Amino acid sequence: xxxxxxxxxxxxxxxxxxxxxxxxxxxxxxxxxxxxxxxxxxxxxxxxxxxxxxxxxxxxxxxxxxxxxxxxxxxxxxxxxxxxxxxxxxxxxxxxxxxxxxxxxxxxxxxxxxxxxxxxxxxxxxxxxxxxxxxxxxxxxxxxxxxxxxxxxxxxxxxxxxxxxxxxxxxxxxxxxxxxxxxxxxxxxxxxxxxxxxxxxxxxxxx
Amino acid sequence: xxxxxxxxxxxxxxxxxxxxxxxxxxxxxxxxxxxxxxxxxxxxxxxxxxxxxxxxxxxxxxxxxxxxxxxxxxxxxxxxxxxxxxxxxxxxxxxxxxxxxxxxxxxxxxxxxxxxxxxxxxxxxxxxxxxxxxxxxxxxxxxxxxxxxxxxxxxxxxxxxxxxxxxxxxxxxxxxxxxxxxxxxxxxxxxxxxxxxxxxxxxxxxxxxxxxxxxxxxxxxxxxxxxxxxxxxxxxxxxxxxxxxxxxxxxxxxxxxxxxxxxxxxxxxxxxxxxxxxxxxxxxxxxxxxxxxxxxxxxxxxxxxxxxxxxxxxxxxxxxxxxxxxxxxxxxxxxxxxxxxxxxxxxxxxxxxxxxxxxxxxx
Numbered sequence: 001x002x003x004x005x006x007x008x009x010x011x012x013x014x015x016x017x018x019x020x021x022x023x024x025x026x027x028x029x030x031x032x033x034x035x036x037x038x039x040x041x042x043x044x045x046x047x048x049x050x051x052x053x054x055x056x057x058x059x060x061x062x063x064x065x066x067x068x069x070x071x072x073x074x075x076x077x078x079x080x081x082x083x084x085x086x087x088x089x090x091x092x093x094x095x096x097x098x099x100x101x102x103x104x105x106x107x108x109x110x111x112x113x114x115x116x117x118x119x120x121x122x123x124x125x126x127x128x129x130x131x132x133x134x135x136x137x138x139x140x141x142x143x144x145x146x147x148x149x150x151x152x153x154x155x156x157x158x159x160x161x162x163x164x165x166x167x168x169x170x171x172x173x174x175x176x177x178x179x180x181x182x183x184x185x186x187x188x189x190x191x192x193x194x195x196x197x198x199x200x201x202x203x204x205x206x207x
Numbered sequence: 208x209x210x211x212x213x214x215x216x217x218x219x220x221x222x223x224x225x226x227x228x229x230x231x232x233x234x235x236x237x238x239x240x241x242x243x244x245x246x247x248x249x250x251x252x253x254x255x256x257x258x259x260x261x262x263x264x265x266x267x268x269x270x271x272x273x274x275x276x277x278x279x280x281x282x283x284x285x286x287x288x289x290x291x292x293x294x295x296x297x298x299x300x301x302x303x304x305x306x307x308x309x310x311x312x313x314x315x316x317x318x319x320x321x322x323x324x325x326x327x328x329x330x331x332x333x334x335x336x337x338x339x340x341x342x343x344x345x346x347x348x349x350x351x352x353x354x355x356x357x358x359x360x361x362x363x364x365x366x367x368x369x370x371x372x373x374x375x376x377x378x379x380x381x382x383x384x385x386x387x388x389x390x391x392x393x394x395x396x397x398x399x400x401x402x403x404x405x406x407x408x409x410x411x412x413x414x415x416x417x418x419x420x421x422x423x424x425x426x427x428x429x430x431x432x433x434x435x436x437x438x439x440x441x442x443x444x445x446x447x448x449x450x451x452x453x454x455x456x457x458x459x460x461x462x463x464x465x466x467x468x469x470x471x472x473x474x475x476x477x478x479x480x481x482x483x484x485x486x487x488x489x490x491x492x493x494x495x496x497x498x499x500x501x502x503x504x505x506x507x508x509x510x511x512x513x514x515x516x517x518x519x520x521x522x523x524x525x526x527x528x529x530x531x532x533x534x535x536x537x538x539x540x541x542x543x544x545x546x547x548x549x550x551x552x553x554x555x556x557x558x559x560x561x562x563x564x565x566x567x568x569x570x
Contacts, residue, residue: 043281047274052265059262072273073280080281141258148255164256189213192249199252 028092036083046092047076053093054100060165061104061149063142075103090175097166098176105157108150148198156191163188164195211235211242213249220249366392367409367427376402377416390424397421398439408432410451413444425456436478442470447485460506461490467500477507 028049034042051072058071065071078099086095149157158177162168170188174181211219211232218224219232236243371379371388376399378384384396384404398404398420406414410432416422420439426432429451434441436457445453447466455462457473460480467485471478480489481503489496489504491511498504498513505512 040278040281044274044278047277051270051273055265055269056262060259064260069269069272069276072269073276076273076277077280137258138260141255142260144255145259148252165259185214192213192217192252196245196248196252199255200248203251 026091026093029088032083032086032092032095033088035080036086043080050092050096054096057097057100057166058104061101061161062107063146065107067107071103071107075100078103094176097162101158101161101166105149105154105161108146111146111150144199144202147202148195151198152191152194155187156194159184159187160191160195164192210239211245216242216246216249217253219246220253365429367429367432368392369394369409369414369424369427370407371396372405372407372413374402374404377404392424392427395421395423395437397437408453410448410453411446412453415442416440417442426454436471436473438473438475440470440472442468444468445485458506459491462498463488463490465497469498477505479506480504 028046031042031046031049035046054072054075055068058068058075062068062071075096079096082095082099086092149161152160155177159173162173162176163170168176170181170184173184173188177184215224215228215232219229219236222229224232236246369390371384371386371390373386374384374388378397378399379388379390379394390396390406396404396406396416398416398418400419402418404416404420406416408414409427409429412432414422414434417440420441421437422439422441423435423437425435432451432453434453434455436455441455443453443455443464445464445467453464455464455471457471457478460471460473460478462469462471462480465486465488467482467487469480469482469485469487471480473479480487480498482498482500484500486497486499489498491506492509494511496504496511496513501515503514505514
């Protein structure tokens, strides 16, 4: 038992486990396992270590929004649910990215169903480095991208966000969405077509 | 001419492909209006993506606010009704169940444990173990323990027992009776013609059976003690107690103790109740009469007669052999019947040895 504890603490692979070494070496693995087992201190530590990651992922999907606090909270609630089945054989950041993208896209779709909601503006504090013209362009781009994403299917939107907004490679996306790399590539091409068409339509509408 | 794939268009727009591929793509776009239009749209889409603001650092206030909310959500026990975080409800209920069982065991053990005098045990323990319980006739301690098991008594009356103090030539049902034998409710004690028996009832009552007597222990409960004289003579020394009723039946005659010494003698058609101390209530054929000290009530042939005559001796044959070597209960004298020089058999009241009897009535 003591050996197991030491190996778990050092994030070392057990000889009887055939597992992904990158996942086993994940520094968040031990913390996530403890958080899964109900240690509140471990959950607090997990939040401290991953909050910037979650924030960035959500921001890339939904942009600046006053709902960010609720979205972050919902992301961690879903993370904890996902961790209940976590056995330490995949990276915690994978879990978190997937959860944040799902929460973000769900938010965009719900916004699409409620067009009366005001358009989120980039807060002054986040755009001090931008000149007014650049800031207006960023605002317009943010709105348009989110609207385009909201029109896409879940599968395509997932792959598109992972690749175009978060910069993940098809191989990494394949792990996240749990499907072959070739499937990811074809899904990404179709997603690009849909996104381009949506942006073109939105630009034509504005004009 | 085939058009460029979406992947190639996105690569051309970003200029990410190898130079030969870029050159070939540019040439195709130059010659294909459709692909040129497609490339323009892809460039616009990519422009939108490139203009997206880079995520800034997470605001500290937001980080704290989310942390507080998450802490409230996850650090609160999932089971809000369970206040012990270090103890799971399953373990808690197990401990509580064990504690409850221990309390029940202790209560039951306390009910059957000896009192300070060590003389008495509760019949609760007797029932549970099947072993006899004894009472202290002098103090009535076995009855005094009643409050310890009153809860059980509400459900079902406690069944008490009777201890045999001394015995000679007597039987318990069909089994030979011995001293210290413990008798349960329903038992019948019968003495031979030359026999005798002394009993200690659970309330401290001392009962003496002379020869050729049969007495059934009809009811032995805390609130009710009933003895049925089938035949012969039963004499009782009864402490006065308000918390129970002692009744002796003899055929149609029912005698209820009111705190006294009395005897009940029964022949086939005759019952004699003689009170030597205190008083008793006698019921015959729906009629109640109080028989006081010194009085004798005789019921014979359906008629009741109350007299203040001398005490009536035991019915003929009861202990007439004079072979009374049975040790009496505590406080009792040897109840011999002896013959004096005149040859007249003299009787000694087994309950009051100082009282000399002239012999059975009509003797």
